[in-house]
Amino acid sequence: MEDPYGTAAIRERVLAAWSASPSRFREDANAEEDHARGGYRDRVIIELAQNAADAAVRAGVPGRIRLTLRDGVLTAANTGAPLDGAGVDALSTLRASAKRDETASTGRFGVGFAAVVAVSDEPSIVSRREDGSAGTGVAWSAERTRLAVAAVPELAGELERRGGDVPVLRLPFPWPGHPVPPGDDGFAAGFDTLVRLPLRDADAETLVRRLLDETGPALMLALPALAEIIIDTGEPRTLTAAWDRTGESRHGTAIGTVAINGSTWRTAETHGKADSSLLADRPVEERAEWQVRWAVPDAPAKGELPQGVPAVVHAPTPSDEPLGLPALLLATFPLAPDRRHVAPGPLTDFLVERAAAAYVELLPPTPRLLDLVPGPVATGELDARIRRAILALLPGTPLLPISAPPAGGGEMAGDDPAELGLAPVGEETVLVRGRDAVALDGPAALPNVLADVVPGLLPPDWPARHPALAALGVRRLSVAELVDALAGLESGPGGDPSWWRRLYAALEGADREALTGLPVPLADGRTVRGPRGLLVTDPAGLDALRLRVVHPGAVHPLLFRLGAVEAGPRAVLTDPATRAAVAASFDEDDAESIWDAVLTLVARAHLRPGEEPWLAELALPGDDGELYPAGELLLPGAPLAGVVADDAPFGVVDAALVERHGAETLEAAGVLRTFALVRAEDVIEPELHLDGEEEWADELGGGFVVPEFTAVRDLEFVADWTGAFALLAEPPLRAALTDPVRVLLADGGQVTVPSYTAWWLRRHPVLNGRRPGELCVPGDLDGLYDPAPVGLDPEILRALGVRTSLRVLLEDPDGPAELLDRLADPARLVSGDRLHGLWQALSAVELDVDAPERVRAFVSGEPEVVPAGDAIVVDRPDLLPLLVSQPLLFVPVEVADVLELALGSEEVPGVIESAGTREPLPAVLRAVLPEAPESYVRHDRLVVDGEEVPWWFENGTVHAGGPAGLARGAAWACGRWSDRLLAAAVLNDPSHLPTLLAEAVFD
8 A cells, every 4th residue: 555654654653662661652542532532622623724724824825625524524625735744744743743833834733633533533634646636645543553552562451441542643544545425525626635534423423513513704814824614514605715914004013804705804913923031931842923813893793793703712713711802812822731721921921912902903993993992891811811901001092083173272172282192094083092082972063063162072973971981081071061161161262152053053952951051142241051041032121120131143942942031021021130120129229210111011911910929029109109019009999998997008009100001000010909819839838928827827737738829918907898708709819718728748648728818717707797607508507507698609608617508517527516516505596306407417427526515405305405414315215205304315326425425225224013924926916027026025004113104125025015015116126116107007907907018018
């Protein structure tokens, strides 16, 4: 068999070494097992691709590899330099790479091919001959190695102890010349070398299929020598890479791009030769050349690598070191013996710094940069070190584009632009350090307006709230902070009010709360903070009111949305400056100019009386030449003048003023024609100068709020109440009297109480010299109260507390006690029928009263006021014959308990003194009262406590002295008292029973 690679010599040399030292055999077997099951257990695809890339580099051709999985066999066909003797020797010698002098190759230790042993016991490699046909090759075989080892007596024992397990790759054999599977003949497709791996079992095939499915852009980025990877597991797919390294180079870092299957990656590469001091702790054959490459996809998911790209450090193929950055790092980090983790040491420290510097150079001067800034949370120790190194560089590196700062830095510049860290980018754009940049957190149009005022502004498309800006050292300027900073400007740039209008237009859409202090230029040359309440109007003729009017050149709709007022007459009238002028009108030397301006506005605004109660403070002249508050002046001939006392503290307005401005205007300004109203909101402790307001509040108790308070003032000055009620019946005074007031309590509840006006009137003798609560309207309370005056509005009477009906009286919490007091007054006349009805009404409500001293009861059937201790409540009808001469009340026992009245059943001994016989209840009576007792005690003459009575009920037994008594006793005993007369009629004449029962249907 042809042996061009001298495999026999290699086998002879290896077997001789193992024979001389069986422990060497053991070491080689263990080492290969460690690689196959440890660091290279799932690296077969990567290592095949890496060897293909190195072959392409050696041959100086574009790298291509086709990976095919068919019928349990993995083949890898690649272009490039064919396998040679040195390569075979290296593949059969652990950690003795044939590439140690190749600076562009990826493999470094000659152990990567060991990854094939993780899935195959029979790997082989064949390279084509110069004529293009498949020719020379080499194979390895676990079975053939096992046979060779078994033939060496010195190794038999060790082979047995290992259960036949041998190092596959230590003994190469000539290629057996087996045919290449159909469709996998890569030589016909221009490939130079074919690796063939019969897979060990189904698990190995599952692993290989998964690794092929996961192969993606990361492998192309790690192995730039590969231009094409074809993967065929049934449906072929192709990965292609086109590198462009013609980009700019900054600070020794080359910036370029690579297109992989239509997706573009931005790359940054730097390389060099490591100083010997960095390699002191590394193996002798560790390469001195180092390389760092970053790759970032142009359009990934925010902050993440594309799907299928492992987020790990590549050294340069994937390691187990996690990397949380949204970029791919490929660097020649030194690896630990497990080939999975980066080894610590000076070289790693050096490469961390180089990687950080290259990453910063990679960042594009676009908002995309922000998604590439590392966050604070790392995924591993190495990731954390790289992040810290990058974050340390960011604030001091010119990365952020701004429009060139204006000369002199603008009115708000904090630093001289000449001292800023700037890097040129284009004719109008420069890059600045993060600490010299400002991100304006506001509408996108703002930077265009503020370029001459705030230097260092980032362009509008940079998100000011991105968390990466803090890592870059960028100062974020909120709209509220901008507004505060603008307060220092006396005017817009160049003193042009229209600049402010442009600023307001740019601020459209900003948070209104942040704009509350926005500076606004006024027509008088002042600049004030806050648009709220500013007027947009022509202030001519209103100078005396000291109004704040926006400069016409700065007017913009935003100001209205922020509270500026399109100032018609009413808006000007209600402006705080107008109110301040009214409040100070008594102290002004020229009070006339103020009242003329105010009254003119009142007339133009068509104001109604009471709409703006503060106008009552306006100083106006009286007919005596003195100044009065408008609210203390009466119109000449005003109805109010006819009802108040002569000494009431009111003046009469100057007649000339009435002639000039009109009575309606003066009344709208607070001059009185009728009673005035006082209005307030959220009243807690009234300080409204109303008579008795403290007592009114005390009666409500502590901790209340009246959301809406309205009251009629000056009631204490009334002399003619008939005339006063005629005025009070007119709106809006009527509502202030009749509408109840809603009161919010401290415990979260609420109650409704009479208005202050009604409360005041109830406490004073305003109806015929009597308090309203002492009077009633004609009806069921006649005799208990004096009659109210006729002709008053019923709703006003109710509001005043005039008693309108028994039902309304008893609905008042204090009504039952008041009714008991009235009943106990001997001067009040009450008939017997009405007394029954009154007591029944009292019995129907829940009583919460003190026990009375006197009550009105029935004495011998007539109403009479008696001491409460003498009254007896009749709680059983059989007691009546024994209580004939006593003061009696017919109320439920529950009422007797509340009023502490005696019960008849407790006052009467009830001793039966006559003898009787027990007899069955007559059948005719049972027909009427089936629930009645089956028997009763018949007495010829029933005597109880010395008195003859018709019936008695004791201990469940009915005693009767005749038919009438029996009927009543049986009805009471079974709870059908209302049927007692029917029962008596049946007993009197049993023949009437059918007729009486038929008539009962109509009850």
